[in-house]
Amino acid sequence: MRNLTSKSWLVATLLALAPACVGTAPPVGDDDTAAPDAGTAPDGGGTAGLVLSGMTMDYFTQLPVSTVALTTEGLQPQLSGASATDGTYQLPDVLPGSAFYVTASRSGYRTTRNDMVKVVDQPVESNLWLVTSADATRQYASLGLTPTTGTAVVFGLLLRNNGTPLEGVPLADITLVDGLDQPVGLGPYFFGDQGDIVSNAILDTSTAYATPAGSLPRARVGFLDVPPGTYTMKVNYTAGGGGGGGGGGGGGGGATIRTYEVPVSVIADGVALASTGGQDDDGLPPGTPTFAANVWPMLQTGANGGLACANCHTAGGAMPDLQFDLPAADTLALILARPGVVDVAAPDASLLLTKPLYEDPPNHPNATFATMLDPNYILIRSWIAGGALP
Numbered sequence: 001m002r003n004l005t006s007k008s009w010l011v012a013t014l015l016a017l018a019p020a021c022v023g024t025a026p027p028v029g030d031d032d033t034a035a036p037d038a039g040t041a042p043d044g045g046g047t048a049g050l051v052l053s054g055m056t057m058d059y060f061t062q063l064p065v066s067t068v069a070l071t072t073e074g075l076q077p078q079l080s081g082a083s084a085t086d087g088t089y090q091l092p093d094v095l096p097g098s099a100f101y102v103t104a105s106r107s108g109y110r111t112t113r114n115d116m117v118k119v120v121d122q123p124v125e126s127n128l129w130l131v132t133s134a135d136a137t138r139q140y141a142s143l144g145l146t147p148t149t150g151t152a153v154v155f156g157l158l159l160r161n162n163g164t165p166l167e168g169v170p171l172a173d174i175t176l177v178d179g180l181d182q183p184v185g186l187g188p189y190f191f192g193d194q195g196d197i198v199s200n201a202i203l204d205t206s207t208a209y210a211t212p213a214g215s216l217p218r219a220r221v222g223f224l225d226v227p228p229g230t231y232t233m234k235v236n237y238t239a240g241g242g243g244g245g246g247g248g249g250g251g252g253g254g255a256t257i258r259t260y261e262v263p264v265s266v267i268a269d270g271v272a273l274a275s276t277g278g279q280d281d282d283g284l285p286p287g288t289p290t291f292a293a294n295v296w297p298m299l300q301t302g303a304n305g306g307l308a309c310a311n312c313h314t315a316g317g318a319m320p321d322l323q324f325d326l327p328a329a330d331t332l333a334l335i336l337a338r339p340g341v342v343d344v345a346a347p348d349a350s351l352l353l354t355k356p357l358y359e360d361p362p363n364h365p366n367a368t369f370a371t372m373l374d375p376n377y378i379l380i381r382s383w384i385a386g387g388a389l390p
Helices: 030-034 133-141 291-299 328-337 375-385
Strands: 003-005 050-058 069-073 080-082 088-094 098-105 117-119 128-132 152-157 174-177 186-190 218-226 229-238 257-266 271-275
Touching: 050 098, 050 117, 069 088, 080 088, 088 098, 098 128, 128 133, 128 271, 133 218, 152 229, 152 257, 174 186, 174 218, 218 229, 257 271, 291 328, 291 375
Parallel strands: 003 257, 050 128, 152 271
Antiparallel strands: 050 088, 069 080, 069 098, 098 117, 152 218, 174 229, 186 218, 229 257
16 A cells, blocks of 8 residues: 655645755765754755735635734744735745745634645745634534643545545544554544534545535545644545546556555644645656656756756755756766765665755755655655666
């Protein structure tokens, strides 16, 4: 069974995943060895200027919410701002090739950590959501429960790889687990046709409902009384019949069971929003990947069909000493000449992987890989483990 990372955004444009730039390499053995990345200072900044904008919206009514405080997680420096009286917001100076989270807070609402936002090399418009304290409490009441002080709720949007609702998944195939793969919190529970969580006796498979009226159909799942911490939401699904781009559609063989693994982080009395969907990790090319055919193209700017690393790693960018927009052979020579960027003996220690890997606090101005299950992480790692062939 293959594992997929989540691609995600609640009712927003699905965006391509973009590896972040690799920062200045420290002396041999410094990064990701003796001390954890989170304890080291972030390396040189990247090219700024992209804008994330949209509306701050109530999760249940889907109406604009004014004067919402916003802060990012996963960018260095952290960005902050607030929505206007009409609910519009802008967060400027987002680095190209960034994947990060935005937390929304306001009086009367639970602090809500939104799903991961992804920015390649163009401005992005996407709504941010938050949940009222009353609406969160109502999810307990619908089950005859009372919230436990200091715990959080997790609401997951179930999407296929092509962005359509992921329906027909039984409760047993959805879990929220800790680092030891043990279940946490209460649930799962599905959202019913009235837009609130319902008991398992009423709904035991994922089903999409258009609530509130006039909205797009959504299949959603919830967990209650989740202790503060970092977890993984796992969703098993059958590939095929709408799996969409990135390998979610069967491909002519028999049905395949795959698993979305979505990172979830919660704070006391907060809300975490997450979603499944996106490219899977079954798309590796046959044989051993090469730099010229598989890795170099993804390091280029978005304008050149790449994934935005070269927006910073260029002669006029923040990292002119490690240019990614040179010919493939020249780029590879620079990468291999810098200690630690590629470590064939210990692939997961390579800076080409560790710098774009999400951490909080970050060890790099921006990040892309939510987890090591990210398809782009897997492809680069496969290239390194195979000997970093040209």
